[in-house]
Amino acid sequence: MTTTPHPLVTRARRLAHDLLVPHAERVDQEGVPASHVEAVKRAGLLGVVGPKEYGGADAPVAVARETAEILAGACCSTWFVQTQHHTPVKLLATYDSPVREQLLRPLATGELLAGIAFAHVRAFPRAPVRAVPERGGWRFEGTVPWYTGWGLNDVMLLAGVTDTAEVVFVVAGAREQSGLSASAPMRLAALTAARTVSLELDGLWVPEESVVLRTSQEEFALVDLPRAANASPAVFGVASAALHLVARAPDGEETARSLRSRLDEVRREAYALADHPVPHACVPDRLAVKTRAYDVLRAATTAAIVAGGGRSMDLGSRAQRLAREGMFLLVQGQTAEARRTHLGSLASG
Known part of the structure; x- marks a missing residue:
């Protein structure tokens, strides 16, 4: 017996065959173009884990895994840029917040592309990025060592650690602005094409309405451990x-x-x-x-x-x-x- 593949799997295979594989070596040398992100969006793959009520596909986890395998095997740089997007979508879908109603739909439909800037939290008790409450919001100071998709992403999920070991997740614009600057794109042995930079945070202020989640570092580590394993x-x-x-x-x-x-x-x-x-x-x-x-x-x-x-x-x-x-x-x-x-x-x- 055979079963009909999920529509997203079919679209991922077509995208890989028609676009990603034929151009993968060129992309590896020149960088992921915005047109590749648009193609992933048109295929509906940016919404694979998004809730249906917000325009996503809410696909089974097996489908999310298979589409990830297909994209990574076809062009790992393109996969790596778009895979960042799914974590902010899942976090916004899981936790109620003012920013959820503002951003979850455009993220789940692929209208906006998100990146992530929180892997540094795993360095605790070192705190490469500090979050300080200030003026009805949060001020971020420090260095995000790795940020992928710079120049392609619209927004980013940023995290900092407070003096009381609380992790604060916010959504911020993924662009140069007051208190945020980016390094030149890193030249790496692999996936230079994914447009990875480091971010310098020098007083980046984000309003309270942009907070997605506040949790203790212990709780973050408890959730992160099996996922990272x-x-x-x-x-x-x-x-x-x-x-x-x-x-x-x-x-x-x-x-x-x-x-x-x-x-x-x-x-x-x-x-x-x-x-x-x-x-x-x-x-x-x-x-x-x-x-x-x-x-x-x-x-x-x-x-x-x-x-x-x-x-x-x-x-x-x-x-x-x-x-x-x-x-x-x-x-x-x-x-x-x-x-x-x-x-x-x-x-x-």
Whole structure:
């Protein structure tokens, strides 16, 4: 028996085939164009997790994962820009706030694109960005080390930590303004195309009406831990794309088949753990499976390089691009616990 794919999955596959894959090497060198974001928007993919009553698709989590795999495997830079958008949508949908009624619909429909500026909160007790109450709002001071999608995003979800270890999430305009300036785009070994900058906050003031959530640092860490321990769908998307190259190469079919079997197995385990009814359960198991997913990703992208031979050293090589994207995924969203687990696994062989 076969089932009809969800419409968003069908659109994601069409977008990948018609636009993202044919232009991925050029985008890797030149940057994600606004036209790619518009294409993702037209496909309805910016609203995959948005509530229906606000114009989103409210798709099942399996659909959100599959569309993420497809986009990441086709053009990881485009995936990375648009994946930032879904966290503000989910947060606004979950917590009632004045800014929810103002922004959730344009975000869920894709009229606006959002980015995120809060990974630095994981550095606690260091507080790279401080939030200070001031004049009916909040003043932000410090440095956001990484911000992706600069020049493409309309708004950003920004977080700072108060003197009492409270995390304050606000929505602010993603543009140069009083108290906010951006560095030059970073030149990175992978995903330079995603337009990543650092942000300097020198008294950026945001009104109270723009607050999405205030929570203790302990509560933030409790929610963030299992989420950060789960394997990213992008890992499976990039690995699958690499195995597609391997399968097409001379002498590569058997290798691709073996690695595909390993990939499918770890994917099933990872998603089963992510769907555990107790959100904070099985964190060590999640981290162990995430590390195994990295192992298969590394093997798949290495196999693509080997299968491509000397051609893989050309910057225009698809195998090389996928290998560099795989390297990026090893550290994307990395926590201290994930790093310890991964390093321990590598040390034990």
